[in-house]
């Protein structure tokens with residue numbers, strides 16, 4: 001505790017508060033709580049997956065204002081039977097491994113966690129109809145790198161256009177990619193994508209019309225039915241969800257082989273919270289070249305004496321890679337559509 005409270009710290013002078021609630025250390029430890037994972041959130045009600053059953057739950061008081069998001073591993077007490085009308089209580093959120101965040105808008109400094117505990121961000125983009133929008137792809141990549149998530153480009157509608165033009169833009173960044181085709185002749189082979197998804201929790205993002213629903217339904221044939229059941233319980237009564245939604249990927253032997261989180265509601269990535277320092281950490285080879293940068297250098301194009309320029313001049317850095325990194329850096333400040 002040394003050094004934590006200076007004599008100027010107002011907490012030091014704080015009057016003893018009357019304690020109407022138990023202190024943290026006196027709170028029950030919920031030894032009887034059980035583990036569950038948050039599948040979706042709807043108006044303060046959480047659908048959890050607990051031992052293979054769907055259980056409705058609400059937050060308990062001790063959690064206070066702490067958010068609970070899709071993907072969270074939680075501990076629950078109360079009625080965990082999952083029976084009609086039953087409601088369990090979430091008493092603890094297990095520490096998150098990753099958080100995908102957005103600012104509500106580029107001018108809004110409030111960060112919001114969209115989903116947690118995902119290790120891969122799948123950017124779903126159609127190769128045509130609608131035309132790819134590289135700027136949106138860049139912004140999604142920035143969000144992924146900032147969150148410490150591995151990015152994956154999933155290029156859909158391969159029957160309509162060749163992926164080469166788009167891929168040339170991302171090659172120097174080393175972003176992995178797969179193409180899919182779910183319409184037309186020879187449609188339906190998702191082997192490569194499944195391989196990329198196996199054993200991980202992947203968030204799927206993409207703007208309207210790129211074929212994300214088609215893809216989710218092909219990966220999880222039960223998806224529509226499952227979302228429908230939950231909506232029936234929550235009274236939403238629709239067969240689509242507007243909240244992020246966690247689905248287990250069925251494996252060949254019937255056992256789950258990974259998780260996907262569909263995000264039908266996400267139409268924009270505010271990136272105002274992303275710090276250049278966090279972005280460049282996703283590129284260790286470039287990061288290494290910024291050690292001699294002036295203090296506060298953002299490593300952008302107009303920075304004087306940026307180590308990246310020196311490295312390019314000295315032939316130690318790949319020009320395309322530096323330029324691509326700088327394009328991402330600039331995309332951070334672009335308008336927040338999508």
Ligand SMILES: Nc1nc2c(ncn2[C@@H]2O[C@H](COP(=O)(O)OP(=O)(O)OP(=O)(O)O)[C@@H](O)[C@H]2O)c(=O)[nH]1
Pocket residue numbers: 156157158159160180181182183184206207208209210211212213214215
């Ligand atoms: N040509 C072609 N069309 C496809 C393919 N995959 C999906 N589509 C079509 O693209 C359109 C949009 O697909 P959706 O799956 O509804 O797209 P989405 O991304 O979920 O869009 P929203 O529901 O608006 O969020 C539909 O008409 C699909 O049939 C494909 O591989 N090739």
Ligand SMILES: [Zn+2]
Pocket residue numbers: 290293294297298299300303305306307308
């Ligand atoms: Zn720099």
